[in-house]
Amino acid sequence: xxxxxxxxxxxxxxxxxxxxxxxxxxxxxxxxxxxxxxxxxxxxxxxxxxxxxxxxxxxxxxxxxxxxxxxxxxxxxxxxxxxxxx
Amino acid sequence: xxxxxxxxxxxxxxxxxxxxxxxxxxxxxxxxxxxxxxxxxxxxxxxxxxxxxxxxxxxxxxxxxxxxxxxxxxxxxxxxxxxxxxxxxxxxxxxxxxxxxxxxxxxxxxxxxxxxxxxxxxxxxxxxxxxxxxxxxxxxxxxxxxxxxxxxxxxxxxxxxxxxxxxxxxxxxxxxxxxxxxxxxxxxxxxxxxxxxxxxxxxxxxxxxxxxxxxxxxxxxxxxxxxxxxxxxxxxxxxxxxxxxxxxx
Numbered sequence: 001x002x003x004x005x006x007x008x009x010x011x012x013x014x015x016x017x018x019x020x021x022x023x024x025x026x027x028x029x030x031x032x033x034x035x036x037x038x039x040x041x042x043x044x045x046x047x048x049x050x051x052x053x054x055x056x057x058x059x060x061x062x063x064x065x066x067x068x069x070x071x072x073x074x075x076x077x078x079x080x081x082x083x084x085x086x
Numbered sequence: 087x088x089x090x091x092x093x094x095x096x097x098x099x100x101x102x103x104x105x106x107x108x109x110x111x112x113x114x115x116x117x118x119x120x121x122x123x124x125x126x127x128x129x130x131x132x133x134x135x136x137x138x139x140x141x142x143x144x145x146x147x148x149x150x151x152x153x154x155x156x157x158x159x160x161x162x163x164x165x166x167x168x169x170x171x172x173x174x175x176x177x178x179x180x181x182x183x184x185x186x187x188x189x190x191x192x193x194x195x196x197x198x199x200x201x202x203x204x205x206x207x208x209x210x211x212x213x214x215x216x217x218x219x220x221x222x223x224x225x226x227x228x229x230x231x232x233x234x235x236x237x238x239x240x241x242x243x244x245x246x247x248x249x250x251x252x253x254x255x256x257x258x259x260x261x262x263x264x265x266x267x268x269x270x271x272x273x274x275x276x277x278x279x280x281x282x283x284x285x286x287x288x289x290x291x292x293x294x295x296x297x298x299x300x301x302x303x304x305x306x307x308x309x310x311x312x313x314x315x316x317x318x319x320x321x322x323x324x325x326x327x328x329x330x331x332x333x334x335x
Contacts, residue, residue, distance in 0.1 A: 006287040006290075015291050015294060015295075017290060019290055021286060035287075036284075036285040039284045039285060039288045040291070043243055055287070
């Protein structure tokens with residue numbers, strides 16, 4: 001089974017995975033990353049300034065597959081000024 | 087007293103310490119429990135002591151090693167329901183519930199002392215105070231479950247992980263099996279993830295953070311808590327739920 005490495009980036013920085021996880025294929029790795037993001041986002045978004053979490057999945061072969069989640073807060077003012085410029 | 091009795095009494099010391107923290111056990115009561123014990127069995131790491139759906143005829147006390155109650159879900163995820171340390175009964179409740187609604191697995195090599203249910207029935211008929219203490223043991227398990235529930239519902243993964251570390255150290259320290267904020271904890275990160283209810287990718291991250299903040303040192307063997315005050319504060323850990331108080335029960 002190939003080994004996949006899950007590097008996590010959030011407002012606190014980047015965590016490089018040195019251990020990795022053996023999984024059948026990249027699809028399985030993406031599912032694992034989504035599960036991990038679900039947990040991490042739950043905690044991260046409770047912190048006021050943490051608006052994004054992403055996981056870069058490395059498999060040693062091609063470029064990393066990046067799965068990311070971001071939160072945007074749009075206030076009515078911002079919405080109005082956006083509509084004005086559309 | 088036979089040689090086997092001596093062996094069993096020695097193996098039950100952690101349990102007697104656990105009970106002794108909460109109430110006094112008489113010599114007769116100790117003797118009754120030693121006599122109720124039957125087989126000694128070793129379990130390899132990863133093996134099951136008892137399986138969901140089983141109707142065991144004996145209850146097991148883990149005299150050495152770490153074990154865990156768990157449920158496996160259809161998708162392959164595992165949720166750990168409780169972590170058991172040396173001296174814990176792991177399925178005392180099966181004595182009354184009859185059918186297991188979860189499994190118990192060995193996380194490390196475990197030495198189990200078996201207590202046939204018919205002998206436990208005899209103990210309950212002859213030793214009411216000891217019976218209440220066995221009941222108390224199941225209540226202590228429930229108290230830990232409640233604390234885990236609060237964490238799973240409202241705490242972050244980092245807080246839950248910190249809490250589990252504080253809790254395990256406190257449980258071992260209370261019975262004299264750990265001191266100086268250090269304890270042997272040879273369980274996998276995967277098992278830690280199952281205990282805290284997160285993925286292995288996440289536990290990897292959480293543990294790295296705890297290490298980088300100089301709160302713990304752990305390479306998979308001995309775990310050292312470098313800053314108890316800060317770890318306990320992070321975890322919002324208060325040992326009251328462990329009921330480490332001696333009272334007439």
